[in-house]
Amino acid sequence: MVFSAMYTLTDLRVLLRTTAPSHALNNEQRAQAERLLENLERQVGSLKQEMLK
């Protein structure tokens, strides 16, 4: 799960690179960012459950 979260962040990082310097997202990129951020929240949630149980 650690890697999953880091890899999601990596995909977000690449999105920042392809949209630099304005980071103005088109519809497709916005949808991608939303999907990635939702995944990240889920992955961090799972980490919390596993590590803090």
Added chain:
Amino acid sequence: MRCGAGIDARQVDELAINIDPIQAGGRLTADAMKAVIAYGDGYSVCDNCRKPNRLDYITKPPIAEFHRDLASWLNMDAARVVPGARRGFQAVAHTYVNKGDPVLVTSLSHYTEFLAVEDARGIAFEIPDDDRHLITADATAAKIEEVKRESGRVPVLAFIDHVDYQYGNKNDLKSIAKVAHQYDIPVLCNGAYTVGIMPVDGKDLGADFVVGSGHKSMAAPAPSGVLAATAEREKEVFRTTAITGDLTGRKFGIKEPEMMGCTLMGVTLVGMMASFPHVKERVKHFDRELANNRIVTEALRSIDGTSVLSEYPRKHTLTRVDTTASFDTVAQVHKKRGFFLSAALAEKGVVGIIPGATRVWKFNTYGMTTLQAQYLAQVFVDIAAGNGLKIS
């Protein structure tokens, strides 16, 4: 944000469009970044190293397969990963050049090609570039004859840049190799700016060796690169060790002296491997990269007094321009002097040209999106117009 004591997190490419001429093709793919996260430890690719204990025999991760794929992709017979193109030059020079041997380089060769010749105690002879800054077959033939006349010997090796680093000009390597081979001179194709950027077919080019740079053009961490050879040359440059310890009688299996045994043993190699499928795909679309370059180059050419010093139309995205009669005239009177241009670019989120450069400088558009190319083109025009330069 820091990633260690005194080490700031680098976010150059996240915050800006980076047009640094040597960095464009080496930016990591997402998969390479992910591989770097997982394989950062020193000997991380060696968990499953088994006899005969050599890097290019490891099957998990699939390093052996990667080596075969690399050779096949370059249409060569064997390939090894090396710590940068320069180590490829060094291995080849060390194999073929002895003290006092003449070696062909070019007037646009990278310094590491000279150092490889020097390290092998050879003597470098430069093939001159022509008025277009290209190396031609005719100039190669003339230089070989000159070396023969003056030293009484034929060069033992030729280092020829597929695309040179100064102008980003593409040389007719096939014709040059044909001439060199008429004198039995093996040819090393320096593909530091082409392998991983555009299609490279080693055998079609007539190269005995193809050298590529992972960190310059294959979206891989530094230092990384590839040295590929034909079947004939493979036996020479990738020969195996024959040494024996006089006391212990130890031998060292199939280690290769020119590679100093294993080469890339961790993050550099997996980064290169992770990017490889993307690199194989991207070279098929080099026309898109040239189209983006054209957007930027045309914008620069529209600024009165600006000229492109590289061959035109461009065949590569690394481009050298002369703005002595445009941006440099602004620098003469601007309070920031020559730094006005890099400062103005930085304000607009563009980095990568040498601070202070307003006369002759290089940029590289490789890897940017069309939107980014359009933005960059407009930034150049806006800076010019904002400083009173005429746009045609």
